[in-house]
Amino acid sequence: MYRTKNINIMTAPLTYALIAHVLVGVLAIGLTHLVFMHFLRKTPSWKYLRSLAGWATIGFLGSWASGAYYYVVYYGKAVKPVILKGAYPWAHQVIMEAKEHIFIMLPFMSLALWFLILVLEKQQDDKIKKAVRNLALTILLFGAFIAGAGIIISGAARS
Secondary structure (H helix, E strand, O other), rough: EEEEEEOOOOOOHHHHHHHHHHHHHHHHHHHHHHHHHOOOOOOOOOOHHHHHHHHHHHHHHHHHHHHHHHHHHHHHHHHHHHHHOOOOOOHHHHHHHHHHHHHHHHHHHHHHHHHHHHHHHHHHHHHHHHHHHHHHHHHHHHHHHHHHHHHHHHHHHOO
16 A cells, blocks of 8 residues: 555555445345345246345455455545544444444345245245345345445545
8 A cells, every 4th residue: 555644545456446345236236136026926936036146145245345355454544534524424423334234244144045045945935935035125225225325425535
């Protein structure tokens, strides 16, 4: 990392990590949305659901890893202090703190969704199907919150 007057510089790898974090995360949210929508059908395609849920899990893990790299190497040292001293310190104190805690759970919830789809394919039960659909919806809503929180935090960092 390059330093100029004790201020961290956004390097190319950090930029790529941030871009990957956002794009792969949004893709994972979109795939989870497809899983949820597919569960609304009377007879979903289990092969398609398995694939969607598997790729969503990989996406959440990828977004998690690239976001963690960016957060540990750059955000905590360069962006967080700017937000805390700026006009909207609550963007980090409330929004980012909530985002961090929810974001930690998403890959595990997505992995559970994928495993439950594998189980449900073999043992089709309407109660379990409804619960798995609700898990997909919860992941989708959490993902939407995280995306919105990222927008708020970016805005606070720019102001």
